[in-house]
Amino acid sequence: MATHPNGDVTPCCESQFKPMNGDKKLNLNTNTIDEIRNSETFTELRDSFIKNEKHSACSICWDRESKGIESRRTRENINHGVNQLTKGYFIDKMPLLNVELRLGNICNAKCLICQPHSSSKWNEDVDALKKINFNVVGDYDKYIVEREWYRGNKLYDQLINQYDDVNHLWFNGGEPTLIKEHYKFLQELINNGKSKKISLEYNINGSQVPDELIAIWKEFRHVGVTVSMDDIGERLYYSRFPTKWESVKHSISKLEKNDITYTIIPTVSLLNIHNIVEIYEYVDKNFKKGNLPGINFVVHPPFLSINNLDDESKEKIKEKVKNSFLDDDIIGIGTRATHIIYHLEQESTHGMNPFKVFINTLDKQRNVNILDYLPEYKRLFGKKLI
Numbered sequence: 001m002a003t004h005p006n007g008d009v010t011p012c013c014e015s016q017f018k019p020m021n022g023d024k025k026l027n028l029n030t031n032t033i034d035e036i037r038n039s040e041t042f043t044e045l046r047d048s049f050i051k052n053e054k055h056s057a058c059s060i061c062w063d064r065e066s067k068g069i070e071s072r073r074t075r076e077n078i079n080h081g082v083n084q085l086t087k088g089y090f091i092d093k094m095p096l097l098n099v100e101l102r103l104g105n106i107c108n109a110k111c112l113i114c115q116p117h118s119s120s121k122w123n124e125d126v127d128a129l130k131k132i133n134f135n136v137v138g139d140y141d142k143y144i145v146e147r148e149w150y151r152g153n154k155l156y157d158q159l160i161n162q163y164d165d166v167n168h169l170w171f172n173g174g175e176p177t178l179i180k181e182h183y184k185f186l187q188e189l190i191n192n193g194k195s196k197k198i199s200l201e202y203n204i205n206g207s208q209v210p211d212e213l214i215a216i217w218k219e220f221r222h223v224g225v226t227v228s229m230d231d232i233g234e235r236l237y238y239s240r241f242p243t244k245w246e247s248v249k250h251s252i253s254k255l256e257k258n259d260i261t262y263t264i265i266p267t268v269s270l271l272n273i274h275n276i277v278e279i280y281e282y283v284d285k286n287f288k289k290g291n292l293p294g295i296n297f298v299v300h301p302p303f304l305s306i307n308n309l310d311d312e313s314k315e316k317i318k319e320k321v322k323n324s325f326l327d328d329d330i331i332g333i334g335t336r337a338t339h340i341i342y343h344l345e346q347e348s349t350h351g352m353n354p355f356k357v358f359i360n361t362l363d364k365q366r367n368v369n370i371l372d373y374l375p376e377y378k379r380l381f382g383k384k385l386i
Contacts, residue, residue, distance in 0.1 A: 001037070002100035003028060005117060005174065007149040009036050011045060013100055013172075014072055017057035029147045033158050037096070050091055060299075069334060069342060080168075095165035102172045103150040103179040105143065109205050111240040112362065113230070113269050113298050116143035118174065128365040129358075136354045137301045156185040160192065167221075170201040177208055183216060190219045197221055203228060205240060206248035214258050225255055225262040226294070231272045232282045238373035239271040241366060256289045265294040268340065269304045270355055273317060274376040276340065277324045284325075292329055295336045297343050303354035307346040314344045356380060 007028040019039035048055040061071035107119035327337035
């Protein structure tokens with residue numbers, strides 16, 4: 001079960017499928033977890049899996065699996081022991097094992113690959129895009145979470161008192177380290193003796209790792225932290241504006257000193273694809289205590305996807321990653337190079353013009369210049385941008 005900043009719920013973070021009873025959408029602001037899980041549409045989805053049908057709600061996973069790429073579905077089934085031998089148990093008991101908690105949209109960064117729905121700080125820049133009628137996608141309206149479900153105790157009390165099978169909690173945001181209410185939730189799990197059977201997973205931007213949270217983490221079975229680090233040096237400041245590179249390095253050092261398992265995962269986009277081999281080389285050399293770095297790709301906004309590159313650039317990058325160590329280590333099904341090449345080979349959805357308009361507008365708003373950070377785009381943007 002995946003929650004979203006406004007209280008919406010989907011089966012997982014990649015699906016857009018909503019719990020509905022007729023025309024009524026169920027939401028954490030007004031409904032219980034049980035009501036959501038037993039909604040008409042979620043029941044329909046479960047029934048389709050029992051019948052071995054490929055429901056459209058999971059189209060992203062079906063598409064990846066058809067191309068030999070690991071999907072979230074296959075990965076989570078392995079993680080939670082779902083297979084032909086155990087299938088009957090899961091159908092019968094319907095245990096809630098994994099809950100993804102997106103604790104609102106409070107954030108201290110406004111990454112270029114993000115938008116107001118996931119970052120409150122992005123609200124500072126939406127008017128600049130509105131002035132030019134930038135409507136390639138419709139997610140750049142000012143977004144305020146009016147009913148902050150994650151601030152109260154309702155959801156947390158349900159998870160503590162009604163769902164003893166929960167063994168994995170995944171926290172995201174916004175920036176989850178900024179949401180102090182979830183510290184109280186974790187402390188309650190410690191107080192009632194449940195923490196030792198629960199693993200925690202976080203996606204953070206690396207800007208901070210509070211000592212208070214580290215102390216709480218030590219009371220749980222296991223903690224894994226994913227640091228969303230899309231680039232290195234000053235390039236990071238530009239793409240995950242205004243995150244300081246030194247702050248991220250300090251946070252990773254803190255994780256290492258406290259023996260917290262961490263994984264660095266760049267989200268590959270037009271902003272870092274030309275530097276992607278260098279990013280992994282830096283991580284491999286300087287952050288040796290972390291897990292093998294993972295890989296993620298921009299799906300939304302689609303105009304930042306690497307499929308929009310021109311054919312010449314695609315071929316150069318494909319050759320570069322094929323001849324790098326990224327073709328050595330298996331990540332799921334295939335190497336990191338395999339995953340990159342797969343996305344490069346997808347048909348362009350928008351071309352490069354929306355990217356150029358988007359960057360021009362936000363650079364003026366933020367008083368930065370892409371060419372000071374990503375000089376590989378000199379041909380696209382010219383010698384002087386602002």
